[in-house]
Amino acid sequence: MASSGADLVVVLNCGSSSIKFAVYDSGVDPLPRKPLWNGKVQGIGGPAADFGESGVAPFAIALDAGEPYHAALALIRDRILARLAGRRVGVVAHRVVHGGSRYFEPVRVDAGVLDDLRGYIPLAPLHQPFALEAVAILLREYPRLPQVACFDTGFHHTLPKVEQILPLPYDAWERGLRRYGFHGLSYAYMATVLPERHGAIARGRTVVAHLGSGASLCAMQDLRSVATTMGFSALDGLMMGTRTGALDPGALLYLMEIEKLALDEVGQLLYHRSGLLGVSGLSPEPRVIVRHEDDQGETGERARIALALYVRRIVREIGALAAVLGGLDLLVFTAGVGEHNAFIRERVCRDLAFLGLELDDDANAAHAAVVSTAGSRVRVGVEPTNEEWVAALQARSAIMPA
Template identity: 60%
Template sequence: MPSEQALILVLNCGSSSIKFAVFAANEPQSPRALHSGKVQGIGSAKPLLDESGAASALLVLDSEHPYRSALTLILERVAARLNGARLVCVAHRVVHGGNRYFAPTVLNSKVLADLHELVPLAPLHQPFALDAVQILLREQADLLQVACFDTAFHHHLPKVEQMLALPHEWFERGVRRYGFHGLSYEYMASVLPGRHGERASGRVIVAHLGSGASLCALQNLQSVATTMGFSALDGLMMGTRPGALDAGVVLYLLENEKLSVKQVERLLYQQSGLLGVSGISPEVRVLLEQEAENEHAGEALLLYIRRIVREIGAMVAVLGGLDMLVFTAGVGENSAEIRRRICAQLGFLPIALDETANQQNAPLISAPDSGVKVAVERTNEEWIAARHALQFYR
């Protein structure tokens, strides 16, 4: 990295992985990271480090504190590449800001305490991001840290989209629909007009399909509806989460099956979704490979597609039509077969794919005569977080 340069480190922390990226503070318009990578499999027997420009490397982490060990390793790897440059800020992707934090916020002990109260609403991500903040506050107290919230992009949803059909007092106490994957959707809103012109400002649905999954309806590049709600459990079927679920099921599990609250939480966050239905894997790629021989793998994929198509149909109704459908995140960007199956059931819109372009994961995969433009766009949540952090550094 060039010497005398000010750098921003972005951390995206999950329960078993930490993604990181380094950006130049003097180039806020460049989405290209100077360096990036991921530590995955934290807590497993074989954690791996993937870095840009290097082969995957097997790691040895502290068995008692593997997460802290992984974070320390990332900081050491970044420091080794500084070459006289200065790390001036760390930007954290924080999944839930609740009804108090809906703009990028400088992190301190008070903010950290507030955000800890939201851990039950995003247990796969929130506690790990906050652990990273706490470690850095303790070890590098003078380093500027900024929280960038996944809920923020949806803050201006129409009130009818925020409301739940509960007594109004609960809405006032913060029990409402928030929406997530906001950094990803904000990135889409920033780049789609340059790629696709005026249509991108029309009636657009973005499908963020990864291990977590959601849809966002955009109009005039603003979020007007989304599938995730109060927590990151709602909406689409995901890798290990069920998505929308009759609340009566939870009551039944608690009252009749006598599951504890912790057992229900583990079921909903870690044992359901594609993994639960298939009994094999939370990964679409694995299930596609096995569906011909395994009935449950096929059933999981069938339900996964059905839920996506159903929710797209509901959003088309809210938008009053559709001009553009955009696929992003790990599955959306890389699985031509999943995109094909989804679009095959949306032909009534009308949607028609260019099969060659789809197989190539091309930026535009719809056929010339398709009534709805279909695009594939690689997301860049880290760059959005870095841009937000700049306002505090400057």
């Protein structure tokens, strides 16, 4: 359907050092999965920030050293305004990582909602404060512009209570200490696209592996979340680029009681200095670490053990989710590592051969949509995620209900 000249939807996905944006035409129904244009500012707060967008090669930018995040948002605002061509922005959608025990559905943000969401910053410190800073700036500069928070925790609202509750005294549950799950916008997209790609099999016993700088798995039954690896915070579950994933809490007690690390030092360790980066000493990126596996000495040994641990944690958790599901019909890899690192997929699938899973090496090397053999008892897919489209769809529905 051709555009009606209706308002535009702008999606902001804000992290600590980058801001991604995408612009969609709300006058097209159904909403196109490809944006009119999109872009990204990265390196915010560092020595070499750059900006890139559709049709424009990335170029270096200078951001105000005092308030680089504000400057990056202002740059995005100005670039969008320059390309409106007489159109109007009708709503801004924000990916907000944590909605706590109160917010599951997309919600229009006002000052009260913003204050509520600030209470969840300690649970997602790499993302929550930056998304909310963008909301606050726009509320101040454009108070009449609708803004909608779209929650990464929302998709997991279908988790049964046995998957949500923590083995703490029961009053912890009543205070909101529970397993929430994350990467929900990505999994919501998978729930839409996987039946289109794989038909009825997608409604069976499915595990989606969202492997990026942050990483988690989601077990789906009938396209609904029934178990996931991230829990109360975005630290739980799989080993990640710089985050530990699941960790014996006794190790934290030791670090604080015996090694006398302060609370902020422990936070830095868990979020920024661990995972692939911490074990390898090289990089949070598997594609960088793998180049050093054949190195001699400690460098090679640490590269090998980092990747082996990364894969082992993924395999172990897929096995656990398969047990919860009572078997496995479909395994799907998505996000940056999952979509683009064939060697990670190969190693994970090799260790899951006991499930009857067989990988097609040529298809895997080509990043095909289906990378398992015809005879594999478990189908294995690779599917690009599209969190921005889900956020745009949710925001449009929130302010312009059918």
